[in-house]
Amino acid sequence: MPKRVSSQGGDKRNRILRAAIAVFSRKGFFNSKVSEIARASGVADGTIYLYFKNKDDLLISLFEEKMSEVVADVIQRTASGGGALEKLKIFIDNHMDLLEREAGLIEVLQVEIRQSSKFLKDYAPVKFFDYLDVLSGILEEGKRDGVFRQDLNVGVARRVVFGAMDELSRTYILSKKQKFHPSITAGEIFRMLSEGLCAQRA
Amino acid sequence: MPKRVSSQGGDKRNRILRAAIAVFSRKGFFNSKVSEIARASGVADGTIYLYFKNKDDLLISLFEEKMSEVVADVIQRTASGGGALEKLKIFIDNHMDLLEREAGLIEVLQVEIRQSSKFLKDYAPVKFFDYLDVLSGILEEGKRDGVFRQDLNVGVARRVVFGAMDELSRTYILSKKQKFHPSITAGEIFRMLSEGLCAQRA
DNA sequence: CTCCATGGAATGAACCGTAATTCATCCATG
DNA sequence: CATGGATGAATTACGGTTCATTCCATGGAG
Structure with missing residues (x-):
């Protein structure tokens, strides 16, 4: 669970949040796949779990x-x-x-x-x-x-x-x-x- | 897809609808299982599909x-x-x-x-x-x-x-x-x- | 300056539980 | 015994989550 990367990767968490907004708003929470959000934010599926506990946590955060x-x-x-x-x-x-x-x-x-x-x-x-x-x-x-x-x-x-x-x-x-x-x-x-x-x- | 059964079973469709309301309202559409609705209405899982095309159709109907x-x-x-x-x-x-x-x-x-x-x-x-x-x-x-x-x-x-x-x-x-x-x-x-x-x- | 060791971040294929849907079978009725 | 509704176990697809592996930045050693 990286706090804040010194180099360029610091915005990764935000990229994921932004993408989640886009995807959730388009298809709704239940019809959105984690893999879609991953794709939309340009990270791997697993990466999302480094920043968020699970899909629910993503919505709450x-x-x-x-x-x-x-x-x-x-x-x-x-x-x-x-x-x-x-x-x-x-x-x-x-x-x-x-x-x-x-x-x-x-x-x-x-x-x-x-x-x-x-x-x-x-x-x-x-x-x-x-x-x-x-x-x-x-x-x-x-x-x-x-x-x-x-x-x-x-x-x-x-x-x-x-x-x-x-x-x-x-x-x-x-x-x-x-x-x-x-x-x-x-x-x-x-x-x-x-x-x-x-x-x-x- | 029985239209209207002459005998006692005529209310089966309504029983399912009523049960669906109860279950959906309690847990939300996506978290409701078809099997729960079946149980709540006292019919078998498969029976629901005799009256409704699928889960979505149940909600729309x-x-x-x-x-x-x-x-x-x-x-x-x-x-x-x-x-x-x-x-x-x-x-x-x-x-x-x-x-x-x-x-x-x-x-x-x-x-x-x-x-x-x-x-x-x-x-x-x-x-x-x-x-x-x-x-x-x-x-x-x-x-x-x-x-x-x-x-x-x-x-x-x-x-x-x-x-x-x-x-x-x-x-x-x-x-x-x-x-x-x-x-x-x-x-x-x-x-x-x-x-x-x-x-x-x- | 180059090389290698280190560790944390990132990856994504595979795993696994879940639940919608199907269908072979049963049963009641006429 | 034939018809058609009802059953519910089995099938199957899906997608969230995991984790063994890879990548990469850093810094110490030669």
């Missing part, structure tokens, strides 16, 4: 490491927003933007990790909760500042927001002929969530 | 048939609603209620069908679109009647609504210790979507 970056990044970005509403806007924009910047990664996170709890007996996707927590923070702040309704149930609201973004992501990923642009859609989602569907307040 | 019922049922139920807003309420209530009535089924539809497009090369989940179309109909009606904003993008809105419900469903399914009650949550989702998060209209 991928999730943990990449999701960490995503979470750190979105925390950074939203911090620059003035109020809760602006932060929410940034959060949503960022999420939809990821679709273009990291299409394969998002696809894996979206589809494969979801059902991971089914086959990865004990694994809890902590990083995913970190991501949701950022959203909770924004919503709490908005309540505190009177921007959002006082009776907002943050536990439900964070899921509503995430679910909306997530579903649009899926639509984007699955529709071959791109019907819409992520950033434009982000605007629509934001408006819908902040103002609601109704013409008038009841 | 399950989806098509059960989803048809769900769609027909929700069309029926929403039809009784007075206006678009009430129909939307019914739709959301119904969706969350399915979680209790058909927990296993929803879990399969939610998690397994999602990634089906990855491994079922040509299959398009038509019934899923039928379900979304019911939602579109409600939103269109609301726009026509001035209940919903005129500039609502129905294509995006239907996904926002579905995504919100869907994400809460997932939360419900995955959290062992039930933190919330589906029908109460349904109310929160409805309010959030119709009125939005904000305290004031901008």
Whole structure:
């Protein structure tokens, strides 16, 4: 299990991760062969087992490491927003933007990790909760500042927001002929969530 | 491939479908063994192949048939609603209620069908679109009647609504210790979507 | 400067468990 | 006894994982 090779081989682990993202996103975890990932990353089958315990570990590592970056990044970005509403806007924009910047990664996170709890007996996707927590923070702040309704149930609201973004992501990923642009859609989602569907307040 | 057996065995196909739902929902499609489904439905392994082409076909059939019922049922139920807003309420209530009535089924539809497009090369989940179309109909009606904003993008809105419900469903399914009650949550989702998060209209 | 020893990294062919599918056989019914 | 559904053990393919072998960079010795 090489830690970090001084010469040129230092990126081998990353090459494998990148290839895994590509392959998993294309064919799904269960239909992806380790040998394919090996081929795609230009290493031998056995080499993968020098860097990862097994195929499951490859998926988990991928999730943990990449999701960490995503979470750190979105925390950074939203911090620059003035109020809760602006932060929410940034959060949503960022999420939809990821679709273009990291299409394969998002696809894996979206589809494969979801059902991971089914086959990865004990694994809890902590990083995913970190991501949701950022959203909770924004919503709490908005309540505190009177921007959002006082009776907002943050536990439900964070899921509503995430679910909306997530579903649009899926639509984007699955529709071959791109019907819409992520950033434009982000605007629509934001408006819908902040103002609601109704013409008038009841 | 027996169409419909006159004697007692007529329910064999259904027994298999029911068992498949239970097994798939518990362990996921790829980790479910055909022999498990056979055992759970009280038939021999080979018998399954008298009723279904293969394991994939079992999943697809399950989806098509059960989803048809769900769609027909929700069309029926929403039809009784007075206006678009009430129909939307019914739709959301119904969706969350399915979680209790058909927990296993929803879990399969939610998690397994999602990634089906990855491994079922040509299959398009038509019934899923039928379900979304019911939602579109409600939103269109609301726009026509001035209940919903005129500039609502129905294509995006239907996904926002579905995504919100869907994400809460997932939360419900995955959290062992039930933190919330589906029908109460349904109310929160409805309010959030119709009125939005904000305290004031901008 | 050349040669060789050393050890860790990389290789990939072979192993092996698993599970989808088949099919020779059995059995109930009319 | 003929028909056709049902059975489940055997077949077979597949692909994750292993590990004996090879490769290569380094550095010490001659």
